[in-house]
Amino acid sequence: MFLRSLLGLAGFVALWGAAVPVFNIPSYLLPGPIEVFDRICFLFERAELAGHIQVTVLEIFWGFLLGTFTGIVSAIVFARIPVLLRIFTPLILLLQTVPKIAIAPLLLLWLGLGLAPKVVLVAIVSYFPVMTAMLSGLRYIDKSFTDLAGVLRLTPWQRFWHVELPSALPGLFAGATVASTLAMTAAVIGELMGANKGMGFMLATGQENADTATVIGMVILLAFLGWAFFSMLEYLRKRMEDRFS
Amino acid sequence: MIRIEQVSKTFGQGKNSVVALAPLDQFIGEGEFIAIVGPSGCGKSTLLRIVAGLETATEGRITLGTSQLKRPVGFVFQDAVLLPWKTVAGNIRFPLDTSGVPRKVGDRKVEELVELVGLQGFENALPKQLSGGMKQRTAIARALADDPAILLMDEPFSAVDLMTREGLNDELLRIWQATGKTILLVTHSVEEAAYLGTKVMVMSARPGRLRKTYDVALPSPRTEETKTSADYLDLVGELKHMMRDADR
Incomplete structure (x- = not known):
């Protein structure tokens, strides 16, 4: 299974490598895979690429953690106290419907060019899908599970930990997966708009210098980063499922 | 032991109220197997849920003769709820x-x-x-x-096919004999009620009420032969008659 998906990837790279000389594509439009690979190695050696990757990863990590944590906690609170949900819904919806790109400049103005504005932006985009998924998971518990909890005289805490939380878990992880792709985008957008470090900053620099190899290199690295992020969530989901079985 | 005294349940209030269960009395002794049979809407499930503490009776009182205060009853739901x-x-x-x-x-x-x-x-x-x-x-x-001490079962085998169901009924009798539990089982099958119960409560709808409680005098343990015995067939006939009668 893994080998076969690797085969598809290898085929794509081979096609890309073959197309560049065959169609005589100039390197400033589309450099070949070897050139891109060389550029990535060069950037690691000479331009502290590892440091830039670290910055982006940290932004995504802290932002995603903050967003999902707030999302989960507020969903639990909203499920317990529906009045609060009615009070906060317009505000949350407004924050959700406004294009995130429009918020980014504001955050940069307020919080500067460092880590903070990107972390906040990532947190904002991660919050909504996680909160809604968790909330619907908690609200639409099978009625028969409520009966079971009643017959077993479960305490509110036992009911939450043993019945409601595991019921909501599949939805929660679906929400987190959606949030993970949004989080990546938000971090890069934040960096594109104003930063002096990070993969988005490298992208912007590559664009300014018409350095196509760097831009493509960053895109590939971001794809790998997204894949690693997704795998980590899958791993976490399996661990959590085992925890409750 | 379960003592049910003048237990009734009314949903809603005033003009829009619906009587789900008219006042009902029943004593159930230690180790008895009570089958409750009746058509839909006769309040049999409501009665079971009241005994389980999942619903509160509008009036009346239930006394459970058991020392387990935290979880006095075990409950088997219609669709397993695993x-x-x-x-x-x-x-x-x-x-x-x-x-x-x-x-x-x-x-x-x-x-x-x-x-x-x-x-x-x-x-x-x-x-x-x-x-x-x-x-x-x-x-x-x-x-x-x-x-x-008490096991409550709400149409536990209604979702399984007939063959499996008959096997499960025999298993249930074996478990009952092995554990000595007091069992209250709700069913809409008269045959099942007669086969399993030491007593059968026949209920009827609109309003939900208890018509009659039959003592089942069939010999124990019940086997395949029980189902062809004259006593069993008579009882099934009588229960059916009572249910039809109650519907009118």
């Missing part, structure tokens, strides 16, 4: 885990129960891998886990 993320063993031990029973004691108890309901080899299976009959066996084992 937690889908837990294995068979995990579901069976759920009542034990949530009442602070030590892990080792729980392990032993689960082993015993798995054997009692005949699920050896399926301890680590997930509910979605089980047949309907096996799900209900798991649910029965779970209901028995913390050893309640």
Whole structure:
């Protein structure tokens, strides 16, 4: 299974490598895979690429953690106290419907060019899908599970930990997966708009210098980063499922 | 022992109120197997849910002669209600885990129960891998886990096919004899009620009420031969007649 998906990837790279000389594509439009690979190695050696990757990863990590944590906690609170949900819904919806790109400049103005504005932006985009998924998971518990909890005289805490939380878990992880792709985008957008470090900053620099190899290199690295992020969530989901079985 | 005194249930208030259960009296002795039979809307499930504490009676009183105050009854639902993320063993031990029973004691108890309901080899299976009959066996084992004196069953086998159902009924009788529980079983099958019960409560609808409680004098243990005996067939006929009569 893994080998076969690797085969598809290898085929794509081979096609890309073959197309560049065959169609005589100039390197400033589309450099070949070897050139891109060389550029990535060069950037690691000479331009502290590892440091830039670290910055982006940290932004995504802290932002995603903050967003999902707030999302989960507020969903639990909203499920317990529906009045609060009615009070906060317009505000949350407004924050959700406004294009995130429009918020980014504001955050940069307020919080500067460092880590903070990107972390906040990532947190904002991660919050909504996680909160809604968790909330619907908690609200639409099978009625028969409520009966079971009643017959077993479960305490509110036992009911939450043993019945409601595991019921909501599949939805929660679906929400987190959606949030993970949004989080990546938000971090890069934040960096594109104003930063002096990070993969988005490298992208912007590559664009300014018409350095196509760097831009493509960053895109590939971001794809790998997204894949690693997704795998980590899958791993976490399996661990959590085992925890409750 | 269960004493039901003038228990009634009314949903809604004033003009829009619906009587789900008219005042009902019944005494159920230790170790009896009571089958409650009746058409839809006769309040049989409501009565069971009141005994379980899932609903409160509008009026009247229920006394359970048991020392287990935290969980006086075990309950088997119509559609098993197993937690889908837990294995068979995990579901069976759920009542034990949530009442602070030590892990080792729980392990032993689960082993015993798995054997009692005949699920050896399926301890680590997930509910979605089980047949309907096996799900209900798991649910029965779970209901028995913390050893309640009273077992309440709400149409437990209505979702399984007839062959499986007859097998499960015999299993249930065996479990009842092995454990000495007081069982209250709701069913809409007159044949099932007559076959299983030491007493049969016949209920009727609009308003839900108890028509008559029959003492079942069939010899124990019940077997395939019971189902062809004249006494059994007479009783089934009479119960059916009573239910038809009650419908008018």
